Amino acid sequence: MKPEDFFKTKTTEESISSTHADFITSLRQDITTSYLDNSVSTRYFFLNKSFLPFLVLIFGFVAIPISYTVWSDTTHEDAVTLGSATIVSHEGMVRIKDAHGDWKTVDSTADLAVGDSISVENGSANIDFNDGNSSHLSNNTVVTIEEISDDSVILKQEEGTLYNIIGTDRPLNIILNGSTVSARDSIYETTKHNNQKSISVYKNSVLIENEKRLTLRAGESLNSNGDITKIEPDPITTQIELPTTSPSGISPETHEESPSDSPLEEVSSPVITVTETYTKPKYPEPDPIHYE
Known part of the structure; x- marks a missing residue:
């Protein structure tokens, strides 16, 4: 008997009762047969494809917050502990804003970490890296440390003048108006003023990458208009x-x-x-x- 037969109109109570009993018996048989046929898939429900999205969802809610917390805390603390970079204040007001947005004034020296912003107001300061590279900040300059790794150092220059001295083969990269300036064993200067940027090379060469790749050599200066002019580097x-x-x-x-x-x-x-x-x-x- 089919289940829909149960909903057909009957003329007597006896026929209804009989139909109801037959339906219950048939339903029990269907359930028993279905269980026996699908016992394996029922027992291993967690391996069923339909359950995989739930596993992925559970993993995302649990694993991602934990990994983010460990990564963010470790990155900042390791940079401070290892002393990958140190800022030396010479004159004027030098302040550091950490990744949490807290400002502190630098009287002499301070360790830097990834995410720190360095602000030099009417003065000058040096960023000294353990590998021998250094950056000189002068006048009114704001620079953010984007990365300090074994492969490179990435600084984001927001305003002012940055004079970079690269003394080793480890590259020092500057992000300026969306362009990445990389150099090895070079001396160059980058300025940013009123959304206008200029890059001048005094020793060896630097590589500028944006939509195109451009190599700027010693004695050349590049402005925001794309014009390359000749300059005269420091006395050598x-x-x-x-x-x-x-x-x-x-x-x-x-x-x-x-x-x-x-x-x-x-x-x-x-x-x-x-x-x-x-x-x-x-x-x-x-x-x-x-x-x-």
Whole structure:
């Protein structure tokens, strides 16, 4: 008997009672058969495909908050503990805003962490990294530390002038108006004033990446309009000394052979001096920084 037969109109109580009894019996048989046929899938409900979305949802609610808490706390604390970067205040007002938004004034030195913003108002300061790289902040400058890792240091320059000295092969990256400036063993200066930026290279070269890749070499400056102009880097003096002795048995002047037992002969050492004198370009003073 089909289940829908139970809802058909009957003319006598006896037929209704009989129909009801038949339906209950049929229903019990259907349930028993269904259970026996699907006993395996019923017992292993948690492995059923329909339950997988619930597992993913449960994992997301539990695992993601835990991993975020551990990552955020560890990143900030490790940077402070390892002392990956130190700021040295020279003059003026130097303040640091940490990742929590709290400001503190730097009197002499302080450890920096990822997420810290450094503000220099009418003064100057140095950011010294353990690997030998350093950045000089002058006038009114605001810089945020985006990353300190074994591979690179990323600073985000929000305002002012930043003079970077890269003394090792570890790259130092500056994010400026959406462009990334990377350099190795270079000296360069980046300025940002009224949404206008300028990059000047004094030693070696830097790589500028935005929509395009551009290599800027020593003695070149790039402005916001995309114009590259020639500049004169800081004074550089190089001396090259030639060997002071000549090989045994050969005279440095006549190149004639002499007795093999003759001692090495002293020769005057000419010095080649290469001097390049340059002056750094002057930039307008940035606007004063206003704090909330």
